[in-house]
Amino acid sequence: MEKETATQASLSLDEALAQDISAAVVNAMRSTFGVAVVPGTFEVGEGMVSLVGDVSGVIGMVQSHLEGTLTLCLTYETVRNILPQVVGKSVSITHEMAVDAVGEITNMIFGQIKSSLAQRGYHMKLGIPCVVSGKGHFVSQFHRGRYMIVPFHLDGQLFQVYVALHAEASKAI
Amino acid sequence: MSQLANLKVLIADDHFLIRQFVRNTLQDSKINNVQTAADGNEAIDLIQKAFDVTQPYDVVFLDWNMPTISGLEVLSYFRAKPEYANTAFVMLTAESEQQNIMKAIKAGATSYIIKPVSPSDLSKKLVEIHEWIKRKRQNAQAHG
Numbered sequence: 001m002e003k004e005t006a007t008q009a010s011l012s013l014d015e016a017l018a019q020d021i022s023a024a025v026v027n028a029m030r031s032t033f034g035v036a037v038v039p040g041t042f043e044v045g046e047g048m049v050s051l052v053g054d055v056s057g058v059i060g061m062v063q064s065h066l067e068g069t070l071t072l073c074l075t076y077e078t079v080r081n082i083l084p085q086v087v088g089k090s091v092s093i094t095h096e097m098a099v100d101a102v103g104e105i106t107n108m109i110f111g112q113i114k115s116s117l118a119q120r121g122y123h124m125k126l127g128i129p130c131v132v133s134g135k136g137h138f139v140s141q142f143h144r145g146r147y148m149i150v151p152f153h154l155d156g157q158l159f160q161v162y163v164a165l166h167a168e169a170s171k172a173i
Numbered sequence: 174m175s176q177l178a179n180l181k182v183l184i185a186d187d188h189f190l191i192r193q194f195v196r197n198t199l200q201d202s203k204i205n206n207v208q209t210a211a212d213g214n215e216a217i218d219l220i221q222k223a224f225d226v227t228q229p230y231d232v233v234f235l236d237w238n239m240p241t242i243s244g245l246e247v248l249s250y251f252r253a254k255p256e257y258a259n260t261a262f263v264m265l266t267a268e269s270e271q272q273n274i275m276k277a278i279k280a281g282a283t284s285y286i287i288k289p290v291s292p293s294d295l296s297k298k299l300v301e302i303h304e305w306i307k308r309k310r311q312n313a314q315a316h317g
Contacts, residue, residue, distance in 0.1 A: 031289035033196060086194050097189065104188040106291045111267035115287075118270070 012165060013148040016120065018042040021150045021161050025072075028105060029154070033085040040151035040158075049147055050140040053161055055079055055098050057106025058139065060127030061114075067166040069141050070110050070126075074102060074159040076135065081155060095133065103131045109161070140152035177303055178203040181228065185209070185216035185244065185279060186236040186265070191288070195234055195265070197290045202299060213242025220260075230260055232299075233307055237273070238264035245277060252281035255294070259309045261302045 029037045036142040053073035077156035079098045084091065106129045114124050132139065141147065141164035148163045182204060184195045186314055192209045198199060199207050208230075210216040216235070220314040230302050233251075235244030251257040268274075269287045277285055283305055 030287040031291040031294075032190070035290075083190075086190060086197065100188055101190045104190045107267045111269055111288070114267040 013044045013163065015144055015150065017163070018150055020113050020116040020120075021151075021163070024109045024116065025150075025152055025161060027112065028108045032105070032108070033082040035082055035085060035154060037152045037154045039129075040153060042148055042150045044146060044148050047141060047144065047147050048142060049149070049162075050138045050147045051149075052136055052138055052159055053159070054133065054135050054137070055102045056132045056137070056139050057102045057129055058132060059106060059110050061110075061124050062127070063122070063124050064160075066124070069143075069162075069164045070111060070113070071139050071141070071162040072102065072106050072138055072159070073162060075157065078154060078157045078159050081157060099131050099133050102133075103146075105131055106131070115152075134168065174210065177299060178205070180204050180231045180299075180306075181206045181223070181295060183208050183210060183216065183219055183223075183230045183233045185211075185212050185239065186233060187239045188236075191236065191265070194292075195295070198295045199299075201292065202288055204271065204299075212240040213244065214246050216244075216247050217242065220247075220257075224256065229257070231263045232302055234263050234265045237264060237268045237277075245280060248277065248282055249280045258312060259306065262308055263298070263302060285297060306313065 026037055026039065026173040029035050051073040052070065055074050057072040059070050061070055076098065080093050083093050083097060083101055087097065092150065110126060114126055117124055143164050143166050145165045150161045152159050184192050184207065186192050192243055204314045209220060210219055220233060221229060229268065237244045244266065248262045248264070251260065256300055259293055262281065263286060264277045264282045265286045265288060267288045274285050284298060284302055286295070
C-alpha cells in the first residue's frame with residue numbers, strides 16, 4: 001500500500017507542476033519587480049527536508065483527498081535586491097517591509113499556481129498565508145509523503161519553492 | 174493620455190508593496206492625485222469624506238482580502254448608493270477563482286484585475302477604466 005501511494009505521489013510532483021510553479025514565480029517577479037528570474041532543475045524526494053532562508057512565505061493547500069504545504073523561501077539578500085525596484089533605491093528596506101512583501105509575493109505566486117492547477121482539473125483550497133522570518137531559519141515540513149523543490153536564480157542569488165504533499169493525499173492528484 | 178492625469182485615485186490594499194506598485198504605475202501615467210488605504214474601513218472613510226467635500230474619487234482599486242472589511246464588501250456598500258454610480262471600483266486581487274470574479278462583477282465591479290499584473294497591463298486597464306468613466310459621465314449629462 002505504501003509503495004502504491006508513493007508511486008501516485010511521484011506522478012503528482014511532476015514536470016507539469018514544476019512548470020506551473022516556474023511560470024507563476026517568473027511572472028510574479030517580472031510583473032511586480034521587473035526582474036528576470038531563471039528556474040533551475042527541480043528535485044523530487046521523499047520524507048522530511050529542511051530549507052534554510054531568512055524570509056519564508058508558507059501556505060496550506062487542501063482538497064477533499066489532499067493535504068499539502070507550499071513554501072517560498074528567500075534570503076534577505078534577494079529581498080533587498082528586488083524590493084527597491086518598487087519602493088525606490090534610496091529607501092532602506094526594513095524587516096517589516098521584507099515580511100509584507102514576501103507575504104504578498106507568496107499570495108500572488110500560489111494564487112497563480114492554484115489557478116493553473118484548476119485549469120488542469122485540480123481544484124484546491126489555499127489556507128491563510130503565513131510569513132516566517134529570521135536570519136538563517138529552517139523551514140521543516142513534517143510529513144511522510146513526497147516533496148518537490150524548484151530552485152530559482154536571480155543575479156547569482158538562489159531562492160526556492162518547496163511543495164510537500166502528505167502521503168495519503170497523493171491519491172487525489 | 175493627458176486626460177488620465179486628472180483622475181483622482183484611491184488604492185486600498187493592506188500590503189504596502191501593492192500600494193507602492195500601483196502608485197508608481199499611476200505616476201508613470203502622470204496621475205499624481207493618489208491616496209492609499211490599508212484596510213476596508215479606512216477606504217470607506219476616505220471615499221465618503223472625498224464625496225462629502227465634492228471631490229470624489231474617480232477610480233478606487235480594491236484588494237479582496239483586507240483587514241476589517243473586505244474589498245468586495247466595500248464595493249457592495251458603495252454600489253448600493255446611486256451617488257457613487259460614476260466611480261470606477263476596480264478589484265485588484267490575487268483571487269482568481271471564476272466564482273469570485275463573477276461575484277465581484279455581479280456586485281458592480283467596473284473591472285477585475287488579477288495580481289500579479291505588469292505595469293504595462295495595468296496602464297492599459299487604466300485607459301479602459303477612463304473610457305468607462307467618460308461614458309458614464311456622458312450618459313449622466315444626457316439624462317441629467
